[in-house]
Amino acid sequence: MTQLQQRTHRLHRAWVVAAVAFVTLIGAAGFRSVPSVLIDPLHAEFGWARGTIGAAVSINLVLFGLISPFAAALMDRLGMRRVVSWALTLVAAGSGLTIFMTASWQLQLLWGVLVGVGTGSMSMAFVATVTGRWFVHRRGLVSGILTAAGATGQLIFLPLVAALATEYGWRTASIVVALAALAVVPLVALFLHDRPADVGTTAYGGEPEAAAVAPVTGSSAARALRTLRDAARTKTFWLLAxxxxxxxxSTNGLVGTHFVTAAHDHGMPHTTAASLLALIGIFDVAGTIFSGWLTDRVNPRILLGAYYTLRGLSLMILPSLFAPGVEPSMWVFIIFYGLDWIATVPPTVALCREKFGENAPIAFGWVFASHQVGAAIAAFGAGLVRDLQGEYDLAWLFAGGLCVIAAVMSIAVPRHRVS
Structure with missing residues (x-):
């Protein structure tokens, strides 16, 4: 009996790797979302305009997406373990050094550039890399579970950071984030194996010969750019992007960044608003995992069309739901919107895999980069709307209309043979 056969009755290593990736993604999402609850404390201490602080968040969001395809290519060359370990270290440095900042450009450098690059190296392209290497069966389900890690990170970090910032100041919150990032590094170093062949096994549900993978050579950056060039020649890429x-x-840029401040504008305490945002994360866990399950069974185009349509309608009614307290109608929004928050990821990953084959993680990295560009524009634009009009109503309505357009684009994605 071979070593591989002896392991058939044990927990497959793929699930261990997925568990470590889940923890890592929890941290990445939590670290990235922290600035959303620091807008008012930074404004109060330094007098910086919300638009200025929003610019730092925008840089963070752009890099969170833009680094993703390059990180995916680098993982093919250097391995997931090295890339993720360095990314966590970069996040710790960016967050920890903020306690010394005295000017807004330092906020943009630290929370914007350093934390943006670090978290971007552990973003959704990482999900596509893990599922592509380690799973053949249950890819959609695992994609949903790992994507839900983002919501879980939000659930864990937002109430904690809001409470720390309120009781002890935003510097304490920044230190906690730095220490949390460093705490994950040993876990990654020990258990985040790069490929099944490295530990003498195959992908979950895969054939034994699938374990042999040719080493990747050449420039990772060049490969990422070549993949973008080839993908950009297709209608599928532009519709998905x-x-x-x-x-x-409509998610990270608007709701994730400005919901707490918008709710506070209507008299709701920061901690209550942050807890509501975290509750969106709770329901998103269920919604995204269920979306992954559906992606294994239902046409991803139909799923995306439904998700975007429902999200758009919910955003259009949000301005009428804000109040000093949490009314029943707001609870309905939190549950409904939470189920839809990032349920779009599993079907989008599936469509990238259907069209782009082995380059799907990198292609999805570029699609995800567009996600963050949109988020960055919304983070800055909504802050500007708030500064000019004193309220966010126009931002919610505009985002709702855009979601309807996204639904039409998703249904129009051409069909392709799975590679």
Missing amino acids: GGFAICGA
Whole structure:
């Protein structure tokens, strides 16, 4: 009996790798979302305009997406373990050094550039890399579970950071984020194996010969750019990228960044608003995992069309739901919107895999980059709307209309043979 046969009755290593990736993605999402609850504390201490602080968030969001395809290519060459370990270290440095900042450009450098690059190296392209290497069966389900890690990170970090910032100041919150990032590094070093062949096994549900993988050579950056060049020649890429840009604008950029401040404008305490945002994360866990399950069974185009349409309608009614307290109608929004928050990721990954084959993680990295560009525009634009008009109503309505356009784009994605 071979070593591989002896392991058939044990937990497959793929699930261990997925568990470590889940923890890592929890941290990445939590670290990236922290600035959303620091807008008012930074404004109060330094007097910086919300648009200025929003610019730092925008840099963070752009790099969170833009680094993704390059990180995916680098993982093919250097391995997931090295890339993720360095990314966590970069996040720790960016967050920890903010306690010394005295000017807004330092906020943009640290929370914007350093944390953006670090978290971008552990973003959704990482999900595509893990599922592509380690799973043949249950890819959609695992994509949903790993994507849900983003919501879980939000659930864990937002109430904690809001409470720390309120009780002890935003510097304490920044230190906690730095220490949390460093705490994950040993876990990654020990258990985040790069490929099944490295530990004498195959992908979950895969054939034994699938374990042999030719080493990747050449420039990772050049490969990422070549993949973009080839993908950009297809209608599928532009439809997915356009829809995902709207996805980012309507989630991370708008709700993730400005919900707490918008709720506070209507008299709701910061901690209550942050807890509501975290509750969106709770329901998103269920919604995204269910979306992954559906992606293994239902046409991803139909799923995306439904998700974007429902999200758009919910955003259009949000301005009428804000109040000093949490009314029943707001609870309905939190549950409904939470189920839809990032349920778009599993079907989008599936469509990238259907069209782009072995380059799917990198192609999805570029699609995800568009997600973050959209998020960055919304983060800055909504802050500007708030500064000019004193309220966010126009931002919610505009984002809702864009979601309807994303639904049409998603349904129009051409069909391709799975590679």
